[in-house]
Amino acid sequence: xxxxxxxxxxxxxxxxxxxxxxxxxxxxxxxxxxxxxxxxxxxxxxxxxxxxxxxxxxxxxxxxxxxxxxxxxxxxxxxxxxxxxxxxxxxxxxxxxxxxxxxxxxxxxxxxxxxxxxxxxxxxxxxxxxxxxxxxxxxxxxxxxxxxxxxxxxxxxxxxxxxxxxxxxxxxxxxxxxxxxxxxxxxxxxxxxxxxxxxxxxxxxxxxxxxxxxxxxxxxxxxxxxxxxxxxxxxxxxxxxxxxxxxxxxxxxxxxxxxxxxxxxxxxxxxxxxxxxxxxxxxxxxxxxxxxxxxxxxxxxxxxxxxxxxxxxxxxxxxxxxxxxxxxxxxxxxxxxxxxxxxxxxxxxxxxxxxxxxxxxxxxxxxxxxxxxxxxxxxxxxxxxxxxxxxxxxxxxxxxxxxxxxxxxxxxxxxxxxxxxxxxxxxxxxxxxxxxxxxxxxxxxxxxxxxxxxxxxxxxxxxxxxxxxxxxxxxxxxxxxxxxxxxxxxxxxxxxxxxxxxxxxx
Amino acid sequence: xxxxxxxxxxxxxxxxxxxxxxxxxxxxxxxxxxxxxxxxxxxxxxxxxxxxxxxxxxxxxxxxxxxxxxxxxxxxxxxxxxxxxxxxxxxxxxxxxxxxxxxxxxxxxxxxxxxxxxxxxxxxxxxxxxxxxxxxxxxxxxxxxxxxxxxxxxxxxxxxxxxxxxxxxxxxxxxxxxxxxxxxxxxxxxxxxxxxxxxxxxxxxxxxxxxxxxxxxxxxxxxxxxxxxxxxxxxxxxxxxxxxxxxxxxxxxxxxxxxxxxxxxxxxxxxxxxxxxxxxxxxxxxxxxxxxxxxxxxxxxxxxxxxxxxxxxxxxxxxxxxx
Numbered sequence: 001x002x003x004x005x006x007x008x009x010x011x012x013x014x015x016x017x018x019x020x021x022x023x024x025x026x027x028x029x030x031x032x033x034x035x036x037x038x039x040x041x042x043x044x045x046x047x048x049x050x051x052x053x054x055x056x057x058x059x060x061x062x063x064x065x066x067x068x069x070x071x072x073x074x075x076x077x078x079x080x081x082x083x084x085x086x087x088x089x090x091x092x093x094x095x096x097x098x099x100x101x102x103x104x105x106x107x108x109x110x111x112x113x114x115x116x117x118x119x120x121x122x123x124x125x126x127x128x129x130x131x132x133x134x135x136x137x138x139x140x141x142x143x144x145x146x147x148x149x150x151x152x153x154x155x156x157x158x159x160x161x162x163x164x165x166x167x168x169x170x171x172x173x174x175x176x177x178x179x180x181x182x183x184x185x186x187x188x189x190x191x192x193x194x195x196x197x198x199x200x201x202x203x204x205x206x207x208x209x210x211x212x213x214x215x216x217x218x219x220x221x222x223x224x225x226x227x228x229x230x231x232x233x234x235x236x237x238x239x240x241x242x243x244x245x246x247x248x249x250x251x252x253x254x255x256x257x258x259x260x261x262x263x264x265x266x267x268x269x270x271x272x273x274x275x276x277x278x279x280x281x282x283x284x285x286x287x288x289x290x291x292x293x294x295x296x297x298x299x300x301x302x303x304x305x306x307x308x309x310x311x312x313x314x315x316x317x318x319x320x321x322x323x324x325x326x327x328x329x330x331x332x333x334x335x336x337x338x339x340x341x342x343x344x345x346x347x348x349x350x351x352x353x354x355x356x357x358x359x360x361x362x363x364x365x366x367x368x369x370x371x372x373x374x375x376x377x378x379x380x381x382x383x384x385x386x387x388x389x390x391x392x393x394x395x396x397x398x399x400x401x402x403x404x405x406x407x408x409x410x411x412x413x414x415x416x417x418x419x420x421x422x423x424x425x426x427x428x429x430x431x432x433x434x435x436x437x438x439x440x441x442x443x444x445x446x447x448x449x450x451x452x453x454x455x456x457x458x459x460x461x462x463x464x465x466x467x468x469x470x471x472x473x474x475x476x477x478x479x480x481x482x483x484x485x486x487x488x489x490x491x492x493x494x495x496x497x498x499x500x501x502x503x504x505x506x
Numbered sequence: 507x508x509x510x511x512x513x514x515x516x517x518x519x520x521x522x523x524x525x526x527x528x529x530x531x532x533x534x535x536x537x538x539x540x541x542x543x544x545x546x547x548x549x550x551x552x553x554x555x556x557x558x559x560x561x562x563x564x565x566x567x568x569x570x571x572x573x574x575x576x577x578x579x580x581x582x583x584x585x586x587x588x589x590x591x592x593x594x595x596x597x598x599x600x601x602x603x604x605x606x607x608x609x610x611x612x613x614x615x616x617x618x619x620x621x622x623x624x625x626x627x628x629x630x631x632x633x634x635x636x637x638x639x640x641x642x643x644x645x646x647x648x649x650x651x652x653x654x655x656x657x658x659x660x661x662x663x664x665x666x667x668x669x670x671x672x673x674x675x676x677x678x679x680x681x682x683x684x685x686x687x688x689x690x691x692x693x694x695x696x697x698x699x700x701x702x703x704x705x706x707x708x709x710x711x712x713x714x715x716x717x718x719x720x721x722x723x724x725x726x727x728x729x730x731x732x733x734x735x736x737x738x739x740x741x742x743x744x745x746x747x748x749x750x751x752x753x754x755x756x757x758x759x760x761x762x763x764x765x766x767x768x769x770x771x772x773x774x775x776x777x778x779x780x781x782x783x784x785x786x787x788x789x790x791x792x793x794x795x796x797x798x799x800x801x802x803x804x805x806x807x808x809x810x811x812x813x814x815x816x817x818x819x820x821x822x823x824x825x826x827x828x829x
Contacts (some may be wrong), residue, residue, distance in 0.1 A: 054702065054827070075704025090699040092692045093819070103692050104703030106685035 003066060005030040005193050006051070006082075006162055011060035013046055020046040022217045024060070028162070028210075033184060033194045035204040035225070038214035039237055039438035040409060044197045045087070047214070048164045052084040053077035064162075075104075083155025084164040089147050093140040097133055098122065101154045118157075125156055129183060144292075145176035152183065163187065164195040169203060173292055174466065174499030181207055199237075199439075201230040202467075213237055238440045246446050246471045249454060253474075254283030258427045258458050263313035265296075265303040272311065273299040275482035281427070281458040286449065288473030288490070289462040290498050296482035297462040298344060301431045304460070305341035306331045307349075317427065335364065340420040342413075344431025344462065350416045351404050358386035358400035360415055365423075393418040394444060410441030417448060428452055428459045434468060446472060466495045480504040514658040516775055521659070521667055522733065524771025526551065526725035526742075528670040530749030531756070531763040532677045533721035537583075539681065539758055540714035541694035541820040545601035546586055547722055548746025549608035550579045554726020556612040559626045559737035560619070562633040571633075572727045579726070580719035582608075587715045591708055594824030613739055624739025626730075635732040637662050664732035666724055673721065677760040690714055694818035697825040707825045725749075744801075751804045758818060766807075773800045 004027040011024040020043045028034045038044045049055045051062065053071035061068055064080050071077050077084075091100050098119060107114040119135060126133055131149050139147060148168060155163055165184075169177045184194055184207065196208060204211050205225060213221045213236040221236050234242045258281040265274035273296045281287045291297050302308035304315060306329050314324040317337055322329050331341065343349035351360050362371045362382055370381045386400035393414045395407070404412060413433065420428070430449065434442045449472060453459055463469050469476055476493060478486040478501035486501040530547045537544035554575040562571030582604060589600040613624040620626055643661040646653045681687040693700045693710045701707050725745070730737040748770055756763030777796040784790050 052702070053704075073704055073706070074702050078704050084702070086698075086702065088698075090696070090702040092695045092699050094695060095688075095692065099688060100699070103688060103699065104705045106688065108685065110684050111688075 003030075004028055005065055006195075007063040007066075008047075008051070009061045009063070011047065011050060011062075012058045013050060013055060014058060020217050021050070021057070024219050026212055026219060026222075028193060028195060030193050031188060031191050032210055033188050033196060033208045035208035035211040036195060036197045036214060037199060037201070037204050037211060037233060037237060039199060040436050041438070042214040042237070043217040044214050045166055048084065048166060048195065048197055051077065052082060052164060078158050078160075081159055081161035082164065083158060083160025083162070085148065085151040085155065085166065085168060087166045087170065089151055091139045091147060091150060094138060096136050096138055097142075097150050097153075098135040100139060100150060101157050105158055122153065122157060125153060129153075129156075129186060131183075144171045145173075145179065148172070148180065149183070160192070162193045162195065164197070166197045167199070168196070169198070169200065171293065171464075173503045174495045175503055201233050204233065205230060215239060234439060238438070240440070242439055242443055246450060248450055248472075251474045252284045252454075252456075254285075254456060256280045256282050257318055258460070259316040260304070261314045261316070263300070263303065263315065264311040265299045265308060266311050267299055273482050274303065276313070277482075277484055279477060279484065281460055283426070283456045283458050284453060285474045286453050286459040286461055286472050288469035288476045289460065289479055290466060290469045290476055290502060291462075291464070291479035292502050293464050295479045297431070297479055300479070301341070301344065301429055301460075301462055305339070305343070305429050306334045332364070335423070338423075338426035340423065340425035340428050342416055342420050342428070342430045342433060344435070346409070346412055346416060346435075351412060353403075353405035355404055356401050357390070357395070357404050357407065357415060358382050360404050361386050361389060361400070361419055364419065389418045389422065390415075393448075408438065409436040410438045410445075413437050413445060414441065417445060421448065421452060424455070424457075426457060428457050430459060431462045432464065433461070434463075434465065466498060469498075470495065478502055510654060511658065512779075514654050516772075516779055517659050518662070519775040519778065520768060520772045521671075522663060523774045524767045525664075525667045525670040526728050526745050527749045527752055527767040527770055528674065528764060529666075529721050529725035529728070530746055531753040531767050532673050532760060533718040533725070534750055534753040535677060535681065535758055535760060535763060536690070536714045536721070537718040538753070538821055539690050539694045539818055540711045541697060541818055541823065541825075542587070542590060542711055542715060543597040543601065543822050544586070544718060545598060545747075545750065546582065546604040547750055548742055548744065549601075549605035550582050550719065550722045551726045551729070551746045552612060552740065552742040553582060553608045554579050554723040555730035555741055556615070556626070556726075556737045558723075558727035559629065559730040562629055562731050563627055566633055568629075568633060568635050568727070568731045571731055572723065575723040575727050576720050579723040580716050583715040583719035584712070587712050590824060591711045591715075594826065597822050597824075609740065612737070616737065616739075624737075626737040629731060629735045633731070634735050635664050635666070637664055638668070664728065666728035666732055669724060670728075671764075674760050674764045681760065686713075691818075694820055697820050701825075701827065707827075711825075722746075748800070748804060751807070754817075755807050757816070770800050770803065773803050
């Protein structure tokens with residue numbers, strides 16, 4: 001029997017009324033890669049933030065190498081050999097790599113000898129793990145993959161024996177994921193212990209030797225990875241069986257109804273983010289846009305949905321020109337022409353979080369019958385409609401008077417989806433439909449999108465989740481640096497091929 | 507020769523006039539680099555002027571007056587910190603509250619203690635700082651150029667003038683060459699990164715504010731116990747805001763902030779010099795217009811260049827650790 005390097009007993013943590021962790025017990029063995037899996041909001045990150053000393057548990061004990069320790073701040077954890085790579089990197093963007101790494105562990109009041117020694121030590125570390133990082137580079141000049149390596153290097157330099165990674169692959173291309181996994185495996189071989197927090201089942205199966213599953217703040221199971229399967233894990237996460245694969249009928253492609261010609265779009269800082277983009281979507285087709293975040297997908301969707309000015313080029317709907325650099329239709333006029341938009345930033349653009357659910361359910365149609373008459377809202381009609389549609393879209397809890405921000409991400413997304421799909425749009429623009437959405441709701445949302453396609457809508461789907469693009473799209477285009485760098489029929493395309501395009505190397 | 511001495515006296519007054527701006531700008535750099543907006547430089551400068559004048563008057567020693575001013579200003583900075591760092595209040599509101607409080611407080615206290623609203627008694631020579639004449643200043647005056655430089659420009663200033671310009675390299679050194687400076691800059695850019703590095707974000711911000719209080723006290727004492735021999739109502743006259751503008755214009759960097767302060771000081775010195783002077787072809791410029799010059803310059807500089815100034819990323823945002 002191996003003795004655990006990290007042992008958590010009866011950890012409890014609440015934020016206000018929400019109990020994020022309930023009686024958590026966890027043992028992690030030395031020299032293993034241990035996965036912690038669970039849906040968004042299951043309490044994984046909170047638990048690991050407690051281990052890292054960022055949050056303090058309300059009760060429970062933490063032992064490292066059998067010795068009970070009291071973690072009051074990250075400093076205590078770091079001294080005890082715990083390092084953490086957060087989902088949002090904890091780096092100062094206008095500092096150099098070196099400055100970021102030594103921050104808090106400078107070892108001297110005035111920079112001098114120790115700084116030089118730190119540099120030498122770090123260069124050695126870089127060589128050992130084949131990191132290839134320029135210590136004098138400024139963080140803002142580095143790609144996301146490199147920033148993550150800086151985070152790992154930072155933990156190692158500070159003497160981490162246990163390395164916690166929180167959703168490390170969310171922002172990476174498949175190639176970068178491969179590189180990361182290579183690094184993690186070599187760290188394991190060096191005897192380090194790695195804790196991988198993720199909601200991606202494939203990563204668990206690929207990398208870990210043991211896995212713990214969390215659901216709604218509780219630890220619902222521990223198992224050896226070799227003794228389980230993706231389906232079994234998904235069921236443990238959600239609490240019921242889940243269909244992981246999307247059932248899709250053969251495409252019944254109609255005529256081209258949405259067309260974009262030589263479109264260029266600038267962002268708020270006057271930087272051209274969409275460069276000379278051409279695309280066509282047919283009725284009954286889902287066109288997927290793959291790409292790493294920030295390569296122009298956001299601005300493209302905004303321009304197409306009428307909330308961002310077109311710099312040059314034009315947009316056609318049913319052969320009619322609806323937007324060019326001189327005039328463009330606003331979202332309301334586009335809506336009347338049969339174009340619906342599910343924005344990628346649901347909190348900022350899709351919903352008014354402080355409104356009640358029923359208000360968000362009809363927002364945009366609120367001045368139309370039957371929801372209002374002579375500028376006065378018909379609350380009875382709205383409530384009736386809301387009850388009906390919330391049932392139909394399985395929004396939980398089914399209470400139209402609840403403030404929208406109190407719904408989970410998935411249920412908020414269902415509210416938006418029901419509103420946008422209700423009028424049976426001919427063209428549907430969807431950005432990141434399942435970002436921050438739990439597995440159960442993902443399944444539902446995907447099914448709805450497929451239904452719309454089968455009913456003959458033309459759908460443009462932008463997502464950074466390659467799996468989503470691959471399972472829903474009929475055709476896939478890849479955006480890099482504002483340009484379309486590749487287009488493929490979704491037949492026998494692999495995520496590797498797309499990954500190369502996404503990284504701009506193919 | 508007269509032209510040269512004109513220039514010399516212009517530079518001399520530029521250095522003197524810029525002094526409170528330099529202290530205030532350096533004070534601002536500490537607060538804002540740590541992520542805390544400090545509009546209260548103005549109020550703190552005014553309070554320091556009041557406390558220094560009153561302290562010197564009662565204690566008979568301007569250094570003791572300065573010490574009192576430092577203590578009071580650090581307390582005010584801590585108050586700002588308590589409201590906006592500990593209790594995560596709006597930083598601008600906290601500053602405005604401090605500024606308004608001090609305008610009223612100084613006037614009221616002066617009335618209560620000395621019977622004159624907003625005026626303190628005139629300090630005698632023992633109670634105030636005097637100009638320092640560097641050795642051999644008189645003997646060297648007649649040497650061309652060097653004599654002017656040494657005797658008319660470098661010599662004959664109050665101690666604060668020398669301290670202000672010495673503070674700039676010191677601030678630069680602290681901010682960019684020490685581990686404290688690294689943490690200071692980091693906490694204003696990304697407090698989470700500092701927190702996860704095991705450093706207390708709140709302590710860092712309080713430390714920065716304490717230094718801010720010390721520096722701003724010098725600016726106030728300069729006004730009421732050096733260039734003037736008493737405190738009068740609203741004697742800071744917007745210098746705190748001007749210094750803030752200089753700091754922003756100088757991109758939160760001591761060297762460039764110094765240049766901006768000198769520029770403001772120069773226009774002010776120039777306006778004093780230009781009053782009543784007949785310019786060829788234009789004639790006499792109205793005093794009001796000339797006096798407005800430094801403020802017009804502020805608006806123009808900020809409007810024209812502030813777009814390029816990038817503030818510390820986390821400025822104005824209280825650090826919230828747990829959701």
